[in-house]
Amino acid sequence: MKEKKKLLILGGGYAGVTLIHALKMKNFDITLVNQTPFHIVQTEIHRLLGGAAHEEDIYFDLEEFCEKKGVSFICDKAILINDKVQKVICEHGRELKYDYLVIATGALSLFPHQIENIHAYSKDIKVAQHLKNLENEFQSLLKSKEKEKNIAIIGGGLTGVEIALEYASRLKKLGISATQCSISLIEQFETLLPGSSKELILETHDACDKAGIKRYHGNFVTKIENNNIYLSNNSSIPFSMVIITIGVICEELHFQSEIQKSNKNQFIVDKHLQVKGFENIFAIGDVAYFETDEGSILLPTAQNAKQQAKTLAKNLENIFKNKPTLEYKYKHKGTLVDLAKNEAVGDAFGVQFHGNSAYYLKRTVNAMHTRIFK
Ligand SMILES: Cc1cc2nc3c(=O)[nH]c(=O)nc-3n(C[C@H](O)[C@H](O)[C@H](O)COP(=O)(O)OP(=O)(O)OC[C@H]3O[C@@H](n4cnc5c(N)ncnc54)[C@H](O)[C@@H]3O)c2cc1C
Incomplete structure (x- = not known):
């Protein structure tokens, strides 16, 4: 042997x-x-x-x-x-x-130094401790007396879109209106999910609009400072909490x-x-x-x-x-994007899926992975 x-x-x-x-x-x-x-x-x-x-x-x-x-x-x-x-x-x-x-x-998540001061805000959603910190920040935000709160998500790829929609749904369930706390999604390209199929992009834009998410497209972030995100067209977006999902390294x-x-x-x-x-x-x-x-x-x-x-x-x-x-x-094999509220959209094995069926398919794919721990 x-x-x-x-x-x-x-x-x-x-x-x-x-x-x-x-x-x-x-x-x-x-x-x-x-x-x-x-x-x-x-x-x-x-x-x-x-x-x-x-x-x-x-x-x-x-x-x-x-x-x-x-x-x-x-x-x-x-x-x-x-x-x-x-x-x-x-x-x-x-x-x-x-x-x-x-x-x-x-x-890990990418925090490019070209964005001035980004390291002061570099909480990585792939790190357990940072996820806990983000939850604590969210809870503090709910308790704060600040008017016109805003949760900003930088990066409109799959991860950013899914996070924005989940937060919007969470706020709605808590009875918090978009005027009390809004969600902003910032993407440097002209659309969300850049490079995806037209149908997927349109459905995602539609889901964000229905959820009251403010979409900012076509300008890149240059600086984050004093609770403001500065864009390349010299505009700025005030925020109370920020999550950055612009790629990995x-x-x-x-x-x-x-x-x-x-x-x-x-x-x-x-x-x-x-x-x-x-x-x-x-x-x-x-x-x-x-x-x-x-x-x-x-x-x-x-x-x-x-x-x-x-x-x-x-x-x-x-x-x-x-x-x-x-x-x-x-x-x-396909791409499925969670749209929150038990809905998703995407394609798998060449077939388009929407709504509930896409959501359950995505959960099934996930369960097929986690069953290896059982
Ligand atoms: C919110 C979100 C949604 C996503 N959705 C999808 C999706 O729908 N479909 C899809 O296909 N992909 C999706 N992805 C991407 C997917 O999660 C990654 O591509 C996948 O995790 C990569 O697997 P991996 O094993 O290469 O690395 P990881 O899953 O990142 O695992 C790496 C492991 O190595 C450990 N490690 C790192 N460095 C060291 C070291 N020096 N010594 C010892 N251990 C170390 C880490 O702790 C970790 O456990 C998503 C990602 C995120 C964040």
């Missing part, structure tokens, strides 16, 4: 936990390292902010998950990959040996050797998800920079992270059995 190989996985997000779930064979001695004790179901974060989901729907215990899967779990932050001696160094001084390494450390994870990275600090991988130049190191999910045969770059989505994890699970088994590895092929 062949000796078990040490497989070290950094990151217990969508990519990391799906990989563990998909790995069938027992030929690896697997360790998962995650900087927090829990997995965050990021695709439901907007609903947590909007009060439509609870903490138990979002946070899943990684220690428990690993125990069920026969995997060791270490709660620590990887800071350096010493590829020369096949070791990962963690923040708390641990040194972890590996035969195969998978980097699945995801991405990966945190720096150092290698001992020289390594090529994308401008978002992602590791550049080949068609087999192998980090270029490193035979036994792989990257999957948001932290991986993957170019398709057509030359397009895959967007950071849970959908892609899970598909990459499943391909890598097969490839690791193939490597162990000395079989050829598969090329990763992304299959876009």
Whole structure:
């Protein structure tokens, strides 16, 4: 019998936990390292902010998950990959040996320094403590005597739209009118969900308008200061609370050797998800920079992270059995946008979905992910 190989996985997000779930064979001695004790179901974060989901729907215990899967779990932050001696160094001084390494450390929200003073407002919705702080801010806002309150969301992509609509619905349920507390959604392009289909954009605009959300399009944010957001057309929007969702970037994870990275600090991988130049190191999910045969770059989505994890699970088994590895092929299964109040819109498997059916389909997709913790 062949000796078990040490497989070290950094990151217990969508990519990391799906990989563990998909790995069938027992030929690896697997360790998962995650900087927090829990997995965050990021695709439901907007609903947590909007009060439509609870903490138990979002946070899943990684220690428990690993125990069920026969995997060791270490709660620590990887800071350096010493590829020369096949070791990962963690923040708390641990040194972890590996035969195969998978980097699945995801991405954080982007707070570009080109926006003056942005760091004073950089609460990352992907960080549990920041989510708690945002909830506290919301509760304080409800109690404050301030007139004409405004919750501003910068970034009108899927995340920003979903958060704006959930907050609008939450305020309505609390009996707070749009004149008492408004919601502003600011997008630098001419429409929300830039790059999406015309139907999706129109339905989303319509949902925002019906929810009383003020939409600002076509100008970018230049500065945030003294509770004012300044735009490139020299106008400004006063706010009481702000959330910034304008993209993602990966945190720096150092290698001992020289390594090529994308401008978002992602590791550049080949068609087999192998980090270029490193035979036994792989990257999957948001932290991986993957170019398709057509030359397009895959967007950071849970959908892609899970598909990459499943391909890598097969490839690791193939490597162990000395079989050829598969090329990763992304299959876009669709996009569903939550519109709050049990409604959503989008397409899945080439079919358009609206209202209640789209909402339930989105919850089903989510349940298919979270069932791996059961
Ligand atoms: C509000 C919102 C809605 C979204 N909606 C959708 C949607 O509808 N559909 C869709 O496909 N995608 C959606 N996404 C995007 C999706 O959530 C991400 O693409 C997905 O989380 C990426 O998975 P990942 O495993 O690469 O990274 P993550 O899920 O971010 O996981 C990375 C993990 O690594 C850990 N980690 C990071 N650095 C270290 C380190 N140095 N050492 C140890 N551990 C570390 C983190 O704590 C985390 O647990 C949404 C995102 C948000 C925020």
